[in-house]
Amino acid sequence: MRTVIFRTIAPYLAALMVLFSVFVLLRGHNEPGGGFIGGLIAASALAIYGIACGVAAVRRAITLHPMSLSAAGLLMSALSGLVSLFTGQPFMTSQWWYVRLFGVEVPLSTPMIFDIGVYLVVVGSIGSIALALEERESD
Amino acid sequence: MSLIGSEATFIAVLAPFAAAIVAPTLTRLLAHNAAWPLALVPAAIFLFFAGLVPEVAGGVSFTPMVDWAPSYGVTFSFFVDGLSTLFALLISGIGTFIILYSGGYLKGHPQQGRFFSFMFLFMGAMLGLVLGNDLITLFIFWELTSITSFLLIGFDHLRAASRRAAIQALVVTGGGGLSLLAGFLVIMAVTGEANMSAVLASGDTLRDSGLYALILVLVLGGAFTKSAQFPFHFWLPNAMEAPTPVSAFLHSATMVKAGVYLLMRMHPVLGDTALWTTILPVFGGATLLVGTILAVRQTDLKLMLAYTTVASLGLLVMLTGTSWEKAIEGAALYLLAHSLFKGALFMVAGTIDHEAGTRDITRLGGLRKAMPITFAAACLAALSMSGLPPFVGFIAKEYLYTGIWGGAGANYALTATAVLGNALMLVIAAAVALKPFLGPKVETPKHAHEGPVLLYAGPVVLSLVGLASALLAHDTGVLVIGPVVSSILGVPSTVDVHLVPTHIGAALYLSLGTIALGVVLFLRLDALRAGTAGLLTAIGWGPDKGFDQVIAGIVSFSAWVTRTVQGGRMEVYMTMTFLITAAALLVPMTVAGTWPTSFAMPGFRFYEWGVLAIAAAGLVAVLIARTRLTAIVSLGIQGFAVALIFMLFGAPDLSFTQFMVETLSVVILALVMTRLNLQPRDHRPMMARLCHSAIALAIGVGFAGLLIQITSAPFDRRLSDFFEAYSRTIAHGRNIVNVILVDFRGFDTLGEISVVMITGLCVLALIRVRPKRSAEEALDLAAGDEAVRKREEARV
Numbered sequence: 001m002r003t004v005i006f007r008t009i010a011p012y013l014a015a016l017m018v019l020f021s022v023f024v025l026l027r028g029h030n031e032p033g034g035g036f037i038g039g040l041i042a043a044s045a046l047a048i049y050g051i052a053c054g055v056a057a058v059r060r061a062i063t064l065h066p067m068s069l070s071a072a073g074l075l076m077s078a079l080s081g082l083v084s085l086f087t088g089q090p091f092m093t094s095q096w097w098y099v100r101l102f103g104v105e106v107p108l109s110t111p112m113i114f115d116i117g118v119y120l121v122v123v124g125s126i127g128s129i130a131l132a133l134e135e136r137e138s139d
Numbered sequence: 140m141s142l143i144g145s146e147a148t149f150i151a152v153l154a155p156f157a158a159a160i161v162a163p164t165l166t167r168l169l170a171h172n173a174a175w176p177l178a179l180v181p182a183a184i185f186l187f188f189a190g191l192v193p194e195v196a197g198g199v200s201f202t203p204m205v206d207w208a209p210s211y212g213v214t215f216s217f218f219v220d221g222l223s224t225l226f227a228l229l230i231s232g233i234g235t236f237i238i239l240y241s242g243g244y245l246k247g248h249p250q251q252g253r254f255f256s257f258m259f260l261f262m263g264a265m266l267g268l269v270l271g272n273d274l275i276t277l278f279i280f281w282e283l284t285s286i287t288s289f290l291l292i293g294f295d296h297l298r299a300a301s302r303r304a305a306i307q308a309l310v311v312t313g314g315g316g317l318s319l320l321a322g323f324l325v326i327m328a329v330t331g332e333a334n335m336s337a338v339l340a341s342g343d344t345l346r347d348s349g350l351y352a353l354i355l356v357l358v359l360g361g362a363f364t365k366s367a368q369f370p371f372h373f374w375l376p377n378a379m380e381a382p383t384p385v386s387a388f389l390h391s392a393t394m395v396k397a398g399v400y401l402l403m404r405m406h407p408v409l410g411d412t413a414l415w416t417t418i419l420p421v422f423g424g425a426t427l428l429v430g431t432i433l434a435v436r437q438t439d440l441k442l443m444l445a446y447t448t449v450a451s452l453g454l455l456v457m458l459t460g461t462s463w464e465k466a467i468e469g470a471a472l473y474l475l476a477h478s479l480f481k482g483a484l485f486m487v488a489g490t491i492d493h494e495a496g497t498r499d500i501t502r503l504g505g506l507r508k509a510m511p512i513t514f515a516a517a518c519l520a521a522l523s524m525s526g527l528p529p530f531v532g533f534i535a536k537e538y539l540y541t542g543i544w545g546g547a548g549a550n551y552a553l554t555a556t557a558v559l560g561n562a563l564m565l566v567i568a569a570a571v572a573l574k575p576f577l578g579p580k581v582e583t584p585k586h587a588h589e590g591p592v593l594l595y596a597g598p599v600v601l602s603l604v605g606l607a608s609a610l611l612a613h614d615t616g617v618l619v620i621g622p623v624v625s626s627i628l629g630v631p632s633t634v635d636v637h638l639v640p641t642h643i644g645a646a647l648y649l650s651l652g653t654i655a656l657g658v659v660l661f662l663r664l665d666a667l668r669a670g671t672a673g674l675l676t677a678i679g680w681g682p683d684k685g686f687d688q689v690i691a692g693i694v695s696f697s698a699w700v701t702r703t704v705q706g707g708r709m710e711v712y713m714t715m716t717f718l719i720t721a722a723a724l725l726v727p728m729t730v731a732g733t734w735p736t737s738f739a740m741p742g743f744r745f746y747e748w749g750v751l752a753i754a755a756a757g758l759v760a761v762l763i764a765r766t767r768l769t770a771i772v773s774l775g776i777q778g779f780a781v782a783l784i785f786m787l788f789g790a791p792d793l794s795f796t797q798f799m800v801e802t803l804s805v806v807i808l809a810l811v812m813t814r815l816n817l818q819p820r821d822h823r824p825m826m827a828r829l830c831h832s833a834i835a836l837a838i839g840v841g842f843a844g845l846l847i848q849i850t851s852a853p854f855d856r857r858l859s860d861f862f863e864a865y866s867r868t869i870a871h872g873r874n875i876v877n878v879i880l881v882d883f884r885g886f887d888t889l890g891e892i893s894v895v896m897i898t899g900l901c902v903l904a905l906i907r908v909r910p911k912r913s914a915e916e917a918l919d920l921a922a923g924d925e926a927v928r929k930r931e932e933a934r935v
Contacts (some may be wrong), residue, residue: 024795029872032791034880040799047806067903070896077889092885096871107871111881114888118881121892125899126803132906133810 003110010052017045025119026112035115039122046123047130055135066128080113148203148217151184151227152270155263162259163252170251174242174593177255178235181262185231188224196618197225198631202272202336211275218272218336221622224270225471226393228619229478232604233392234262236597237492241384243593244493254294257337258388261287265393272335274323281319281361284394285312291385292378304377307686311364311374319361319401325354338408339629345408355414358405366398366452369426373683376433376445383489386441387597391448391481396474399455403470407629411462418461424556426453435664436671440488440498440571444481446566447524450560451477457553458539458629468634469539471623475615476523476531476605483520483601484571487513490594491575496584500570505580509587512595514576519602521572523609525565526650527655529638531609531624536561536653538636540646558653565657570664612638688755717834724841728848735847747787754780766819767812777807792876814906 021041046066050058062069067081084093096109158180165173176380202214217223241258245251264283271277286309293305327333329348332340338345345351362368367375378390389395402410402419409415430450436442451473458470490513492498495506507514523532543553561679589595616636625631640647660667675681728734743751757776765768778801785794862875862883872878880888 019417028874028877029881030874032795032874032876034874034877036880037792037795037799040796040803043800044802044806047803051806067896067900070899072894074896076876077892081885081889092889094882095872109871111788111870111872111878111885113876114885118888118892121896125895128899129902129906130803130807130810132903135809 007052010049014045016047017048018042021045021119021123025115028115029112035118036122039119040126042119042123043126043130047134048126050131050134055131058131066124066131068124070121070124070128073117073122073124075117076120077114077117080110080117083110147187148168148219148270149205151187152217152263152266154180154184155259155266159256159259160927161713161783162255166252166255171242171593173252175238177192177242177259178238181234181238182267185228185235188195188227188231191219191224192228193619194217195221196622198622198625200336200626202334204272205417207273207276208262212333213275214273214334215276216334217270217273218334219270219626220626221619222400222403222626223269225475225619225623227266228398229475230262230265230269230393233388233478233482233601236600237384237388237482239593240387240489240597241382243591244384244489245382246593248267248416249636250294254291254382257287257290257294258384261291261389266472268286268397272651274327274333274335274338277335278316278320278323281315281397283314283363284389284397285309285365286314288312288378288389288394291389292381294382294385295380298380301380304374304380306691308374308378310690311371311686315361315364318357318364322354322357324866325350325357329354335404339404341408343408346412351409351412354602355409355412355418358401359418362398362401363456364398364421365401366395366456367426367449368398368422368453368456369449370682372426372430372449373681373686375449376442379439379441379445383441383485383492386445387482387485387489389640390445391485394424394451394456396478399452399474402456402459403627406459406462406467406627410459416460416462420457422456423453423455423460424553425590426450427457427556427560429453431567432671433675434567435563435667438500438668439887440491440500440575443500443567443571444485444488444898447564450564451481454539454557457556458542461543461553463542464624464628464632466542467541467627468620468624469535469537469542471534471620471627471634472531472538474623475608475619476535479601479605479608480520480523480530480532480568482525483516483598483605484568486594486598486601487517487520488571490590490598491587493594494585494590495575495587497734500574503575503581503583504578505576506583506587507576508580510576510589512589514572514600516595516598516602517572517576521568523605524568526561526653529606531605531615533650534609534612534636534638536650537640537646540649541644542606544645544649546591553651558649558656560935561653562656562660562786565654566661566664566667567873569657569661609638611714612636645777663758687923714834717838721834721837721841724845725837728841728844732846735851737845738847739851744746747784750780750783750787750901754784761835765819767821768809768819771805771808771812775801778804792874832913862894 018041021038024033024041025035025038026033028038036130045060046058049061059065083091083095084091087093087095094109094111096107099106099108158177162173162177165177169176200218200220201215202218204214207213207215219227236253238258241251241254248254261284264280264287267280268277268284271280289305289309291309293301295301296305326338326345330338330344332338332341345354348354364371375390375395379386381390410568427450430446430448430453433449434443434446437446454468455474455477458466458473461467488498490510491503491506494510495503497503519530523530526532526536539557540554543550543557606621613636616634620636621632621634624634754777756781757773757778760773760776761770764773779798781876782794782797782801784789785797862879866872866875866878866883870878872882872883
């Protein structure tokens with residue numbers, strides 16, 4: 001699998017896929033996409049990078065263990081549901097804030113934080129499975 | 140509430156928990172002297188409850204409470220009346236001296252801080268139990284005492300005997316706790332009340348209920364296991380594996396009385412029925428006899444005392460079970476007397492063990508010169524246990540004999556049981572108090588001398604209280620026993636307690652007879668011991684063995700189930716899973732006769748047919764593929780075709796996900812294939828191939844039938860309409876699928892991502908499983924463990 005062409009292209013491809021996955025994640029509320037799909041794309045990016053350049057390179061690139069990403073995502077999703085408790089509403093009632101950034105109104109919300117959490121869980125879990133499987137191949 | 144304020148009661152119950160937190164630090168600073176400041180906590184609690192005594196004796200009971208879980212109607216509330224006050228006084232009063240005693244007994248033990256911590260946790264739990272008003276609160280504290288008892292019995296967790304005893308106690312009392320919980324739930328359903336005080340005010344509701352027998356059996360299940368009634372008595376002697384302060388406190392003075400407490404507490408609403416006055420005296424009487432006979436058999440001081448504790452608990456249950464006023468008065472007095480003398484005697488036994496190095500009665504003797512204070516305390520306590528004047532034990536026996544002989548009806552069987560039991564208890568009391576101290580000096584493993592003040596303070600004070608409460612009999616009756624009897628009977632009553640019998644009657648003769656019988660038996664103790672030993676060897680089986688057999692049975696049964704269900708062959712698992720899936724699809728449709736009869740072919744466009752053809756081609760490729768890897772990739776073709784179909788029919792999100800899932804599954808499956816070192820080709824015998832094809836076909840047909848059936852039914856648009864209408868307006872999103880996932884049904888998604896993560900962790904763990912270590916390595920490792928354990932033991 002480690003052909004020269006693949007190994008040359010893979011880093012760019014993976015980077016593009018991660019970028020695309022974030023795009024898919026953020027557009028999800030209004031267009032096809034969302035955290036789950038985005039997470040799967042990003043996990044594929046990790047898998048491709050791992051197949052091409054070795055698992056060690058991937059682990060260096062993401063610094064954290066993928067399972068930590070997953071755990072952070074789960075925590076984030078769970079905490080996003082707690083925000084509504086401060087306004088006296090039931091667990092997971094969505095909260096919206098409209099922030100002006102550089103003259104553009106950006107809607108932020110707890111469902112968005114929740115979706116980012118989903119994204120991280122999927123990247124972390126699927127990514128760590130794929131990486132672990134690839135790793136044993138080499139030793 | 141006119142009393143000091145409900146907060147004070149809460150603080151009194153919570154204080155031991157706070158002490159449990161600071162105990163380890165304090166012990167690190169002060170070593171065993173931490174016992175002195177720590178003992179102030181139970182002492183303060185004792186003074187607080189002692190301050191309540193006059194008002195409680197005046198007939199006041201009160202129920203401080205705060206809401207705990209209002210949505211379930213659970214409150215954190217306490218019920219302070221005569222019975223709970225007596226128990227609270229015993230727990231905190233004896234607890235004070237136990238804490239001091241623990242300071243001396245475990246002096247220099249590396250885990251002394253932890254021990255103090257456990258003791259305080261137990262003290263708090265026990266206070267909560269006897270004061271708890273809300274049934275759920277009471278139950279939680281009840282279980283908490285079982286758990287702290289488990290921790291304390293297993294305190295010396297490096298010894299297998301401790302661990303076994305701890306687990307046994309937990310299984311027996313914890314199992315009883317579940318029975319009690321069920322009983323409480325039925326009581327709550329029948330009375331509609333969640334508070335003990337309200338239940339007690341419900342009069343005959345429970346007795347008249349059709350569920351009375353069920354309630355009684357469930358509550359007794361809890362009480363009998365906790366208070367070690369025959370045939371559940373075996374855990375209590377085994378619990379003597381715990382350090383002696385634990386035996387003195389939990390397993391004689393307080394925790395084991397929780398069952399008796401519960402019976403006395405519930406007596407006004409559950410007692411005085413034919414069932415009650417049959418079951419309780421029978422089991423109580425049997426426990427009394429079994430306990431005393433087994434006690435005679437023992438030579439270990441702690442075990443002798445433990446079995447007489449079993450016997451005393453049996454006596455209390457028997458007396459409570461008669462529902463006669465006089466007998467109840469006897470029970471209340473005996474409850475007080477027993478906690479005092481048994482706590483003291485256990486501490487004496489512990490001191491002897493600590494100072495002389497053994498507690499085997501046949502290896503002890505002549506310690507009176509070396510340990511005069513301990514000897515004096517032992518004598519005072521033993522006199523009370525023997526029921527001799529002028530001790531509270533004597534008064535208790537007078538009252539209980541009056542109760543069962545001259546009460547509502549003379550009962551010869553009960554009287555005979557009580558006399559024999561009490562006579563044997565006198566034998567044990569005399570043996571424990573006299574044998575180690577009198578006679579010629581016997582060489583003991585350690586050079587015996589008097590223990591420090593921490594060790595003898597407890598036995599001395601407790602035995603003196605036993606004397607004082609008898610000398611001040613009138614005050615004891617008015618302040619303590621009267622209110623307790625009022626609580627047990629459920630009607631205000633006063634008890635006139637006299638030290639000197641007011642008239643020469645049956646009770647006095649029975650008392651004299653008991654003493655005479657006891658003395659005769661004591662003189663023949665060795666013959667008696669040999670006799671019972673022979674008898675027990677002849678029987679050869681006991682509940683303790685039965686417990687082991689039951690546990691072994693459960694273990695081998697679960698091993699059998701695991702072996703049968705999880706044989707370890709993936710092929711079998713897969714076949715079973717698919718077979719059951721096929722059955723779940725086909726059987727209901729066949730039985731209910733809902734097989735779809737018609738199928739309207741939708742009008743596809745040519746490119747849609749094209750995609751279907753690709754999917755079919757993918758499947759054919761899977762079947763004719765020569766290597767596994769080709770088959771996996773071909774399956775991917777089918778998956779992508781399905782994703783395309785989703786796209787064409789207007790489900791872009793689904794299609795998108797399907798693409799990604801297909802890609803990743805092909806990659807991961809391919810990786811797994813290379814990892815598993817499978818042969819590249821699939822060689823299955825013809826028979827297996829046919830069998831597997833049949834299962835696959837069945838599932839395919841089943842799913843097709845199910846889908847046709849579902850799609851032919853009229854589509855209910857209510858949910859779709861709801862989401863279409865509100866996705867934009869409420870959730871600010873145009874992508875309905877995503878809005879459902881992250882907002883409308885976000886809670887489901889939270890569950891799903893948790894599952895995704897757990898699955899990830901499990902797969903990771905599976906991948907990392909290494910083949911078993913070679914036998915040699917395993918041996919080396921075990922040897923290492925052994926060495927570590929030895930070092931630990933040496934350190935302790």
